Amino acid sequence: MASIITPANVTIDLVADGALVAATCMHECAYCLSPIGPGQRWVREKIYEPLNADRPRYRRFHADLFGDQELSCWEKHEMELENARTARTAVHIM
Numbered sequence: 001m002a003s004i005i006t007p008a009n010v011t012i013d014l015v016a017d018g019a020l021v022a023a024t025c026m027h028e029c030a031y032c033l034s035p036i037g038p039g040q041r042w043v044r045e046k047i048y049e050p051l052n053a054d055r056p057r058y059r060r061f062h063a064d065l066f067g068d069q070e071l072s073c074w075e076k077h078e079m080e081l082e083n084a085r086t087a088r089t090a091v092h093i094m
Contacts (some may be wrong), residue, residue: 031073
């Protein structure tokens with residue numbers, strides 16, 4: 001991923017829709033619903049919806065681990081998406 005981590009709430013991402021950035025204002029994690037505080041790294045996921053084709057919306061996820069967790073909120077979100085894709089593929093094969 002060719003992203004630049006910036007100290008402000010600005011993302012320059014040349015390849016993917018999401019990028020790791022340093023949070024400077026309060027946002028809520030879309031996975032655990034807890035606030036993303038100043039200084040915490042987060043991932044921004046850009047979502048295009050058919051009804052709002054001209055304006056994408058964004059979901060933010062924690063990018064860092066908490067305590068003794070093995071995966072960040074972003075990694076857990078990606079794992080759930082992969083499990084859903086795998087389940088859909090398995091249903092079509094059978």
